[in-house]
Amino acid sequence: MEEWNQTTTGFFLLGLFPPTKSGLLLFLLVVLMFLIAFFGNSTMILLIWMDHHLHTPMYFLLSQLSLMDLIYICSTVPKMTTNYLTGDNSISLVSCGFQSFCFVLIAGGEGLLLASMAFDRYVAICRPLHYPVLMSKKMCLLLISGTWVSSSINSVFHTAYALCMPYCKSRTINHFFCDIPAMVPLACMDTWAYEYTVFFSTNIFLLVPFLGIMASYVRVLYAVHKMRSSQGKKKAFTTCSTHLTVVTFYYVPFVYTYLRPPTLRSPEDDKNLAVFYTIITPMLNPIIYSLRNKEVLGAFQRFLGRSSSQKE
16 A cells, blocks of 8 residues: 655646547636636726725625635646646645635625625615615625635545545546645545534525525516516516526526535536536626626726726
8 A cells, every 4th residue: 555645745636628629618618717707806806996886785796706806716727737738747735725715706706795795686676665674884884794704614624634634556636726625535534524514514505595595586576477567577587698698607506516515526517517607607697797787888998988987
């Protein structure tokens, strides 16, 4: 039997792309998606911060979503790109811990944030007279701070546990970032108790919010159906369908990945599904929320107008 490798200070990531022409094309596609996601989410944050028309609870929550998406892509894609271009797949223990912390932080935080956004739409459509009270500035701050704090505590626990586990034999992680479930099989200890903890966390931060979102939107769609104003009905339906599109792209692959029994999971499937919620969804979110939102498009046009007038 091989000796336990306790002195190694890092890991090796197998990556996502094969060293072939098709792998190069996929790599370039991911880089393009990264750039779209980076500039799209940065622009969304900038618009919401600068335009007073967007200083509302819904857009404040949306700015937090864009911030989380930025952290998502910036904590995984740059390292993956560097490894692919240099051929060096190593990652230090500190960098691995940073990736794990950011991933778990945003995974749980974004799940809770999407639930907060669904609650905002529920109150706006089903309880419009109570909206100023139920979605006040103080309530928004409580929702946001609660999201960040609870997901941070959860992330610290999981990251600390992953870094403190004794690893033996190979330290090669079959993933393109330090995903903790991909690290657990490399441990020289029985991890069944921790795997139940991962299952519990997934239920709390992903499945429960997802079920809450679905329940709220059943009520919202019923309220939209009863609206008399066709214009108000159309606007409410567009807002709801936009949010549900984002929710579907984010939750479905995530829940499918982490709630499957370990015996039914495979590293390749996990890597492919991870592309959805770490790269594709952060790219699509600003596109979906901007192209289907007249207020965001209006803010962008005003921003371009101010920029052109300043140049003149």
